[in-house]
Every structure is written in C-alpha cells, then in structure tokens.
Amino acid sequence: MTPPEPELTAVAAEVLGVCRRRGLTIGVAESLTGGLLCAALTAVPGASSVVRGGVVAYATDRKAAVLGVPEELLEARGAVDPDVALAMARGVCTVMGTDVGLATTGVAGPDPQDGQPVGRVYLALVAPELHWVLNPDLNGDRDEIREQSVRRLLELAAELLATPVNR
Numbered sequence: 001m002t003p004p005e006p007e008l009t010a011v012a013a014e015v016l017g018v019c020r021r022r023g024l025t026i027g028v029a030e031s032l033t034g035g036l037l038c039a040a041l042t043a044v045p046g047a048s049s050v051v052r053g054g055v056v057a058y059a060t061d062r063k064a065a066v067l068g069v070p071e072e073l074l075e076a077r078g079a080v081d082p083d084v085a086l087a088m089a090r091g092v093c094t095v096m097g098t099d100v101g102l103a104t105t106g107v108a109g110p111d112p113q114d115g116q117p118v119g120r121v122y123l124a125l126v127a128p129e130l131h132w133v134l135n136p137d138l139n140g141d142r143d144e145i146r147e148q149s150v151r152r153l154l155e156l157a158a159e160l161l162a163t164p165v166n167r
Contacts, residue, residue, distance in 0.1 A: 004040040008147070011154040012040045012047075018161045019050045019100065024127065027096030028054035029067055029088040029103040031079065032121065037104060037150045052096040057088065063105075067091030078114035080106055082133040085124035093126060100127045100161065102153055106138075108145040119145055123153040125160060132160060 004012070019026055028038045038054035041047055055066055060079045063069040069087040077084065089101035106121030107113045123134045134156055138148045
C-alpha cells in the first residue's frame, strides 16, 4: 500500500489532534475503503495515542458477525445504506473500546452492487452525543471513489469533533 498523500495526512493529523485535545480515542470500520482510512490515520506520527484499531468488514456477513450490524437490516436494505454505516460505526466503538467510530460503506465499482450505483457511499461518524451520516455520491474510478471517501470522512470528523456539542 502506498503512503497517503500529504494533504490527506494533514487532515488525518487534524482529526487526531482534536481527539487528543478532547481525550477521545478512535476506531474505524471499513468496507469499500478496505483499510485506507486506518492507513491514513496511522500514517500520522503519534497516532497510537488516539487510534485503537480498525475492522475491514468487506463481506456483508462480516458486518453482522464482527461489528454487530443487525442481520435483518442487512437483509432488508443491503450493505450500502445509511443505517448500516451508523451501525458499523457504533459496532467498532464496542469492538475497539473507543469513544469515536468512523465507518465507510458503499460501491467503488467498477460495477453496481445490490442495485446501488457506482459512487453511492455512506460515511458515518459516532462520538459522545453525536452521530452523523454523509452521503456524498462520488464520481470517478474505483481508486478515486475510495480516496474521496476517506478524505470526506476525515474532513467531516475534523469539523464535527472540533465543534462543541453544547453550543
């Protein structure tokens, strides 16, 4: 795996810095990104003080077995769904014992999956008193969609985690 580009590492460093200041730990649950999100975070020196680990649940049945995504949800809607993304993020918090869970699920291509078009992506973040799902519907080839997914989720995390919950 090639190292993340410097711009992506900078966003990852921002997320880790916010978490470090707030005393939060992170776990990641990945499907379409296949480990790229965890790689981006762990490319930052000192990441081990914040990142507890990650799960690549590429196969749909692993989302249920490892991350606790309800089987009924997966059967009814498939793996590319906003509630599945949230369940993955919550599940990784449980599995890794973290405060923050980040999750990616979607279709990177080259072909549609379960009736979902290429570029349909759900990115989820859960943290104390916070849960969020982003559906950016991305364009590009497989590699571009996977990288854009990581970038968008890290940007979302940097913004949301830096904002106090009680405004």
